[in-house]
Amino acid sequence: MSSERTPLIAGNWKMHKTVADAEDLIQALLPRVSTSDGVEVAICPPFTALNAMVDSTRGSRVQVFAQTMHFAAQGAFTGEISAAMLSELDVHGVVLGHSERRALFNETDKALAQKVAAALAAGLTPILCVGETDEERERGDTERKLRHQIKEDLSKVAEAELSKVVIAYEPIWAIGTGKVATPHQAQEAAGFIRALVGDRSKEQSNLVRVLYGGSVKPENAQELLALADVDGALVGGASLEAESFAAIVAAAG
Numbered sequence: 114m115s116s117e118r119t120p121l122i123a124g125n126w127k128m129h130k131t132v133a134d135a136e137d138l139i140q141a142l143l144p145r146v147s148t149s150d151g152v153e154v155a156i157c158p159p160f161t162a163l164n165a166m167v168d169s170t171r172g173s174r175v176q177v178f179a180q181t182m183h184f185a186a187q188g189a190f191t192g193e194i195s196a197a198m199l200s201e202l203d204v205h206g207v208v209l210g211h212s213e214r215r216a217l218f219n220e221t222d223k224a225l226a227q228k229v230a231a232a233l234a235a236g237l238t239p240i241l242c243v244g245e246t247d248e249e250r251e252r253g254d255t256e257r258k259l260r261h262q263i264k265e266d267l268s269k270v271a272e273a274e275l276s277k278v279v280i281a282y283e284p285i286w287a288i289g290t291g292k293v294a295t296p297h298q299a300q301e302a303a304g305f306i307r308a309l310v311g312d313r314s315k316e317q318s319n320l321v322r323v324l325y326g327g328s329v330k331p332e333n334a335q336e337l338l339a340l341a342d343v344d345g346a347l348v349g350g351a352s353l354e355a356e357s358f359a360a361i362v363a364a365a366g
């Protein structure tokens with residue numbers, strides 16, 4: 114972590130928590146994260162709990178993010194949600210391009226380029242997820258994959274706005290597997306991503322936040338968060354319990 118960049122710990126709840134469950138979790142979480150100065154904390158509940166979580170976190174340090182959105186302002190897209198619908202709820206931002214959405218719901222880089230731009234235009238902070246599969250890493254294609262995703266997904270973002278995007282490096286083989294990247298692997302990829310942003314703007318690359326995601330737990334958070342180019346974490350499983358998520362927030366403080 115660098116002192117120039119405020120660390121962000123974001124909990125991706127995925128398709129977990131009814132509104133009632135979400136209320137229980139946030140009430141347990143709020144007192145546990147209230148003293149972590151100098152760290153931004155975010156939760157990413159399912160759409161149905163966004164409104165309730167914005168209400169419950171008002172006046173606290175916890176930001177609320179959605180997990181996906183459509184790029185169009187409105188239209189005949191049954192089941193989808195637009196950026197304007199999210200900003201109307203006072204949601205802070207949106208996770209875009211999570212590997213589960215790419216793999217299971219056919220989200221493409223072309224669509225993501227439009228989504229990132231639409232989120233920024235609506236005043237939302239995008240957390241853009243990128244990362245390689247096991248096979249791509251084995252083949253030595255990690256950098257090629259990251260270069261492609263960063264180039265395409267940020268292609269519609271103006272140079273001066275690059276650091277408004279948060280980038281989450283999430284090796285797909287580490288998500289939900291308990292198989293965390295080594296500090297060397299995480300630093301190498303996060304540094305590479307920062308350098309890719311630097312190819313467009315050196316200044317923005319010093320400001321942009323790069324998170325690590327994939328089996329982050331209280332036991333491994335400290336060493337990952339200490340890495341020079343890792344500015345926080347995107348946490349899945351360990352964000353579903355107040356105690357483990359708060360311990361990861363504390364590790365960033």
Ligand code: PGA
Pocket residue numbers: 125283287288289290291326327328329347348349350351
């Ligand atoms: P995990 O998920 O922490 O459960 O591995 C991370 C993510 O999918 O963002």
